[in-house]
Amino acid sequence: MSQTAMAQINGARLLESLQALGQIGALPGGGVNRLALSDADRLGRDWAVARMRESGLRVEVDAIGNIFGHWPGLQDGPPVMMGSHIDTVRTGGLYDGNYGVLAALEVVRTLREAGIKPQRPLAVAIFTNEEGARFQPDMMGSLVYVGGMPLAQALASCDSEGLTVAAELQRIGYQGSVPVGAPQADSYLELHIEQGPVLERQGIQIGVVEGVQGISWTEFTVAGQSNHAGTTPMALRHDAALVAAKVAVHARELAQRMGGRQLATVGALQLSPNLVNVIAQKAVFTVDLRNTDAAALAQAEAELLAFAERAAQAEGVQLRTRSLARFEPVVFDAQLVDLVESQASALACTHLRMPSGAGHDAQMLARVCPSAMIFVPSVGGLSHNVREYTAPDDLLRGAQILLQVALLLANRTS
Amino acid sequence: MSQTAMAQINGARLLESLQALGQIGALPGGGVNRLALSDADRLGRDWAVARMRESGLRVEVDAIGNIFGHWPGLQDGPPVMMGSHIDTVRTGGLYDGNYGVLAALEVVRTLREAGIKPQRPLAVAIFTNEEGARFQPDMMGSLVYVGGMPLAQALASCDSEGLTVAAELQRIGYQGSVPVGAPQADSYLELHIEQGPVLERQGIQIGVVEGVQGISWTEFTVAGQSNHAGTTPMALRHDAALVAAKVAVHARELAQRMGGRQLATVGALQLSPNLVNVIAQKAVFTVDLRNTDAAALAQAEAELLAFAERAAQAEGVQLRTRSLARFEPVVFDAQLVDLVESQASALACTHLRMPSGAGHDAQMLARVCPSAMIFVPSVGGLSHNVREYTAPDDLLRGAQILLQVALLLANRTS
Numbered sequence: 001m002s003q004t005a006m007a008q009i010n011g012a013r014l015l016e017s018l019q020a021l022g023q024i025g026a027l028p029g030g031g032v033n034r035l036a037l038s039d040a041d042r043l044g045r046d047w048a049v050a051r052m053r054e055s056g057l058r059v060e061v062d063a064i065g066n067i068f069g070h071w072p073g074l075q076d077g078p079p080v081m082m083g084s085h086i087d088t089v090r091t092g093g094l095y096d097g098n099y100g101v102l103a104a105l106e107v108v109r110t111l112r113e114a115g116i117k118p119q120r121p122l123a124v125a126i127f128t129n130e131e132g133a134r135f136q137p138d139m140m141g142s143l144v145y146v147g148g149m150p151l152a153q154a155l156a157s158c159d160s161e162g163l164t165v166a167a168e169l170q171r172i173g174y175q176g177s178v179p180v181g182a183p184q185a186d187s188y189l190e191l192h193i194e195q196g197p198v199l200e201r202q203g204i205q206i207g208v209v210e211g212v213q214g215i216s217w218t219e220f221t222v223a224g225q226s227n228h229a230g231t232t233p234m235a236l237r238h239d240a241a242l243v244a245a246k247v248a249v250h251a252r253e254l255a256q257r258m259g260g261r262q263l264a265t266v267g268a269l270q271l272s273p274n275l276v277n278v279i280a281q282k283a284v285f286t287v288d289l290r291n292t293d294a295a296a297l298a299q300a301e302a303e304l305l306a307f308a309e310r311a312a313q314a315e316g317v318q319l320r321t322r323s324l325a326r327f328e329p330v331v332f333d334a335q336l337v338d339l340v341e342s343q344a345s346a347l348a349c350t351h352l353r354m355p356s357g358a359g360h361d362a363q364m365l366a367r368v369c370p371s372a373m374i375f376v377p378s379v380g381g382l383s384h385n386v387r388e389y390t391a392p393d394d395l396l397r398g399a400q401i402l403l404q405v406a407l408l409l410a411n412r413t414s
Numbered sequence: 415m416s417q418t419a420m421a422q423i424n425g426a427r428l429l430e431s432l433q434a435l436g437q438i439g440a441l442p443g444g445g446v447n448r449l450a451l452s453d454a455d456r457l458g459r460d461w462a463v464a465r466m467r468e469s470g471l472r473v474e475v476d477a478i479g480n481i482f483g484h485w486p487g488l489q490d491g492p493p494v495m496m497g498s499h500i501d502t503v504r505t506g507g508l509y510d511g512n513y514g515v516l517a518a519l520e521v522v523r524t525l526r527e528a529g530i531k532p533q534r535p536l537a538v539a540i541f542t543n544e545e546g547a548r549f550q551p552d553m554m555g556s557l558v559y560v561g562g563m564p565l566a567q568a569l570a571s572c573d574s575e576g577l578t579v580a581a582e583l584q585r586i587g588y589q590g591s592v593p594v595g596a597p598q599a600d601s602y603l604e605l606h607i608e609q610g611p612v613l614e615r616q617g618i619q620i621g622v623v624e625g626v627q628g629i630s631w632t633e634f635t636v637a638g639q640s641n642h643a644g645t646t647p648m649a650l651r652h653d654a655a656l657v658a659a660k661v662a663v664h665a666r667e668l669a670q671r672m673g674g675r676q677l678a679t680v681g682a683l684q685l686s687p688n689l690v691n692v693i694a695q696k697a698v699f700t701v702d703l704r705n706t707d708a709a710a711l712a713q714a715e716a717e718l719l720a721f722a723e724r725a726a727q728a729e730g731v732q733l734r735t736r737s738l739a740r741f742e743p744v745v746f747d748a749q750l751v752d753l754v755e756s757q758a759s760a761l762a763c764t765h766l767r768m769p770s771g772a773g774h775d776a777q778m779l780a781r782v783c784p785s786a787m788i789f790v791p792s793v794g795g796l797s798h799n800v801r802e803y804t805a806p807d808d809l810l811r812g813a814q815i816l817l818q819v820a821l822l823l824a825n826r827t828s
Contacts, residue, residue, distance in 0.1 A: 196645025213644065217690055227795055229679035229702045230627065231610025231771030234669050236795075241680050245662035252656050255648050265643035266655050268688045271681070276631055276700040276738065278681050286690040288643045324690065357645030381641060381650075 007114040009403055011396040014106045018395070021047060021086065021102065022094035031386025032094060036087040036129035036140075037065070037165065042172035044086050048101065048126060055109045057124060060183075061176025063151055064144040065128040065169045068183060071108050073121040073410060080118075080410045081185040081369075082107060082402060083125025084192060084361060085141070089133040093388025095395075099376075100191045101126050103399040107406055118410030120186055127361045128174075134159045142364035144180050151180050187336065187409050188365035191374045191402045193390050195358050197381030205397055206344040206351040207375025210337055212363040213261060213355045214297045214329035216289040220247065220308060224317040226273060226281035237279055238316045241271050244283035246311045247304070251287055254303055261355055262300055263290040292329050292355040329355075330363040333370035336409075340372050343404045349397055358383075374398055374405070421528040423817055425810040428520045432809070435461060435500065435516065436508035445800025446508060450501040450543035450554075451479070451579065456586035458500050462515065462540060469523045471538060474597075475590025477565055478558040479542035479583045482597060485522050487535040487824060492600040494532075494824045495783075496521060496816060497539025498775060499555070503547040507802025509809075513790075514605045515540050517813040521820055532824030534600055541775045542588075548573045556778035558594050565594050601750065601823050602779035605788045605816045607804050609772050611795030619811055620758040620765040621789025624751055626777040627675060627769045628711040628743035630703040634661065634722060638731040640687060640695035652730045655685050655694035660725045661718070665701055668717055675769055676714055677704040706743050706769040743769075744777040747784035750823075754786050757818045763811055772797075788812055788819070 024047060025032045025040030034040040049067060052059050057069030070079065084100025104124040111118070127145070132138025135157045143149045155166035169175035194200075199207050224240035248266040255264035269285035287304060291297035305321065312319035337353070344351035356363075356373060365371045376398040379389040438461060439446045439454030448454040463473050463481060471483030484493065498514025518538040525532070541559070546552025549571045557563045569580035583589035608614075613621050638654035662680035669678035683699035701718060705711035719735065726733035751767070758765035770777075770787060779785045790812040793803040 194645065195642055196647075197641070197650055198645070198647065201650065215644070219690075227611070228609055228771060228797060229677065229681055230629065230704050230773075231608065231612070231797075232677075232795060233610075233612060234666070234677060236611055236615065239666075239679070241662060241683065242666050245659040245680065248655060248659035249663050252648070252653075263643065263646075263648060265653070265691070265693055266659065267643055267685070267692050267694055268690050269655065269683060269685050270688070271683050274682045274684070276633075276682050277679070277702050279679055280681055288691050290644050357642060359644075381646060383642060383645075 007110050007116055007403060009106050009110045009396065009399045011392065013109070014102060014395065014399055015392055017051065017102045017106070018094055018098060021098050025088070027091065027386060029386065032088050032092050033090050034086065034088045035090060035134040036131060037134065037168035037172055041087055042174070045126070045174055048086060051105060052124060055105060056112060057108065060178045061174055062145070062178040062180050062182065063176060064141050064154055064180055065174040065176065066141045066145055067126040069124040071122045074117055074119050077120055078184045078186040079121035079123035080406050081123045081125050081188045082406055083127065084190050085127045085130035087129055087131050089131050089384045091386050092384060093386060095193045095388055095390050096195065096383050097130055099193060099395065103191045103402050106399055107403040110403060111407065118407055120410040122406060122410060123183065123185070130361055135165050139359055139361055139364055142361035146364045146367045147181060148364060148367065185365065185369045187369050188362060188371040189402060189406055190360055190362040191398050192360060193378045193383060194375040195378055195383035198354060199352065199375065199377035200379060200381065202352065204352045205349040205377070205394060206401060208337060208341045208344060208351050208353045209332060209356050209373035209375055210353050211292055211329060211331040211355050212359060213290045213292045213357060214294055215325055215327045216297060216301050217324035218287050219322045219324050220285050220287065221320045222283040222312060222317050224279070224281055224315065227279045229277040229279055232279060239279050240283035240317055241280035243311045243315050243317055244269055244285045247287070247308045248285070250307045251304060254300060258296060258300060260296065261292040262296060264300065286324065290357065294329050297329065330366050332366060332372045336370045336372035339405050339408060340374055340401065343401045346404070347397065347400060374401055421524050421530055421817060423520050423524045423810065423813045425806065427523070428516060428809065428813055429806055431465065431516045431520070432508055432512060435512050439502070441505065441800060443800065446502050446506050447504050448500065448502045449504060449548040450545060451548065451582035451586055455501055456588070459540070459588055462500060465519060466538060469519060470526060471522065474592045475588055476559070476592040476594050476596065477590060478555050478568055478594050479588040479590065480555045480559055481540040483538040485536045488531055488533050491534055492598045493535035493537035494601050494820050495537045495539050495599040496603045496820055497541065498604050498606060499541045499544035501543055501545050503545050503798045505800050506798060507800060509607045509802055509804050510609065510797050511544055513607055513809065517605045517816050520813055521817040524817060525821065532821055534824040536820060536824060537597065537599070544775055549579050553773055553775055553778055556775035560778045560781045561595060562778060562781065599779065599783045601783050602776060602785040603816060603820055604774055604776040605812050606774060607797060607802070608789040608792045609797035610792065612768060613766065613789065613791035614793060614795065616766065618766045619763040619808060620815060622751060622755045622758060622765050622767045623746060623770050623787035623789055624767050625706055625743060625745040625769050626773060627704045627706045627771060628708055629739055629741045629773070630711060630715050631738035632701050633736045633738050634699050634701065635734045636697040636726060636731050638693070638695055638729065641693045643691040643693055646693060651693055653693050654697035654731055657725045657729050657731055658683055658697035658699045661701070661722045662699070664721045665718060668714060672710060672714060674710065675706040676710060678714065700738065704771065708743050711743065744780050746780060746786045750784045750786035753819050753822060754788055754815065757815045760818070761811065761814060763815070788815055
């Protein structure tokens with residue numbers, strides 16, 4: 001531990017690197033647009049690879065475009081991997097993903113300059129297309145890396161203009177020769193902004209992420225009967241909008257009644273014909289349910305569907321549902337989570353065990369190696385937003401904990 | 415009454431005339447598009463004026479394009495006016511409006527052929543732009559006729575392409591020289607399809623219309639806070655969609671609780687950004703409230719607004735409202751309503767006293783003379799729809815009652 005206590009990450013350099021990468025694809029009023037496999041993504045990758053090489057890392061690119069920067073340890077073997085992504089949404093910020101990659105790079109730079117050589121190798125990973133804003137699915141690079149999707153299927157994914165991942169990877173020069181799944185990782189650490197308001201609201205510095213909540217997205221289509229709002233008695237109506245509204249209200253009630261980590265959101269809703277004086281013939285809406293507990297999530301889905309079916313029957317309308325996305329909750333490695341917590345304590349940081357509300361590459365890596373995440377506060381809970389911001393002190397605290405956890409992992413004897 | 419019993423309207427001719435007018439502006443798959451002051455409207459007007467003249471009517475056009483066909487009585491004086499409109503919505507049917515005009519014409523033709531000359535003159539009226547589908551407001555011609563809107567204001571109304579009522583009236587040759595408000599009417603009768611399901615559902619042949627329900631249209635704008643559906647705890651949300659949904663559910667509950675003639679509809683609702691995983695920042699929706707009782711309608715408005723304000727406060731969102739339309743209920747002349755009912759009885763028709771759910775020119779005429787309406791069933795309650803349909807027997811029953819009521823009015827001594 002004496003080694004660790006001496007190595008302090010270079011905060012000024014970390015902040016400068018975040019600003020520098022944020023210049024690539026910068027939007028006029030602030031924020032960044034660096035969609036996966038775009039020209040801006042290529043420039044961002046080129047910049048990051050150059051920084052890796054400057055810092056003594058050996059760079060490899062795999063067949064789905066994931067970039068790995070290797071720093072040898074005193075022994076051979078699978079590296080302790082740290083990373084995230086550098087693609088953004090169309091109107092993204094400077095921190096989502098980028099922070100995890102650049103803090104990982106800063107960890108290696110700091111250790112190198114401090115003359116600290118860990119037992120196990122370290123690696124800095126940049127995963128392709130985490131956002132899914134241009135090519136589906138999101139978390140594509142890490143999903144393919146862990147064997148969760150065949151390479152060919154990912155390469156065939158098209159954007160809205162019909163361009164494939166394969167063609168765009170080739171065009172930007174990042175379809176690498178390393179087979180997907182290599183290098184095997186000893187363990188995986190991802191430092192990330194929270195993208196939610198919990199830490200800031202509670203005045204807490206570090207989120208010790210225990211897992212990623214499960215996600216259930218369902219599209220409901222209600223088919224009622226269009227009729228004149230002025231001539232159709234209430235008792236004779238088959239109002240698709242009413243059933244949609246009832247389900248939206250019920251979703252909130254359900255989440256409140258279940259409590260715990262249950263979330264429920266009706267964020268999209270479209271009526272037809274959508275006129276002031278016409279009873280809606282059709283309502284299409286989505287329900288986003290999330291929970292860290294797999295059984296509770298399934299229960300929420302079942303209860304909501306049962307309610308929707310009763311409401312539809314009472315109104316005499318038809319109901320169809322379609323699953324848009326379904327991910328089981330991911331639980332991070334208990335020992336790694338404990339390690340993150342102990343290092344937050346060692347640095348006298350206030351901290352909170354919490355789930356991740358959003359999806360991250362770490363949830364894919366958790367399938368193949370012990371994985372964990374560290375969160376720092378997001379001002380206003382904002383993310384996927386040009387106003388995304390985390391205060392410098394918070395950024396430095398997170399990076400320092402990443403360094404200490406990575407070093408302890410790389411030097412552990414068991 | 416012996417005269418009346420003898421004169422039977424020519425049903426075949428009435429049905430033929432409905433089909434013939436329905437050919438003008440006919441849509442490929444059925445139905446009609448004869449938007450106000452369009453070329454199709456001009457052709458429809460030309461056709462109707464020709465039929466009036468053939469039938470011995472003297473035709474006048476006023477400054478807002480209303481057409482009056484005059485048939486003299488044995489005495490001079492204000493005519494018993496019968497009428498409706500022949501403009502349609504973009505995808506309209508053959509009956510809405512047209513039926514009231516052509517049945518009125520058929521009444522005059524029938525009386526003329528039967529050699530029956532009433533004491534008072536009769537007039538057949540075609541009011542300009544009842545639908546409001548191209549130029550606002552709806553019921554424009556009758557509104558201007560009764561002095562409810564200055565002529566200049568109506569003439570200045572623009573369609574979505576910037577064309578004015580004045581310019582289009584001139585273009586189609588129907589800006590007449592008769593000052594608006596002339597001729598003064600002794601009384602007004604309007605025969606119309608119900609445009610709702612009540613008569614058909616109850617197996618009733620004639621609706622004795624007691625008035626037009628009051629209408630209140632309000633647009634609600636809810637301003638909440640956009641946030642990530644996966645990272646924002648339920649307790650920290652300011653969800654605009656939830657408040658919209660609560661108000662929509664409450665509107666139904668309110669109408670059911672109030673009972674009577676209270677109607678409530680949320681037919682239009684738009685969320686922003688309208689994404690599955692983003693809490694809605696904004697919801698804009700409309701509430702359509704209707705009641706035949708003015709006090710009850712005002713109570714419904716107040717209760718709904720109070721509920722919306724409480725729901726907005728509970729969710730921590732802002733609420734704005736904007737009145738889109740507000741009409742007090744109209745009560746038709748009690749003696750005229752009784753007369754309609756007595757003639758429905760005399761013809762052994764099943765009948766029901768009911769309000770009109772939709773707006774009609776008769777509600778404007780009620781401001782200046784005793785007015786009433788007669789309804790016949792609409793199959794499936796459909797209207798403003800190319801599938802609008804009323805069975806021939808129902809059409810003929812309605813026209814026969816119109817004839818008898820008009821003749822009694824024209825011959826009354828008081």
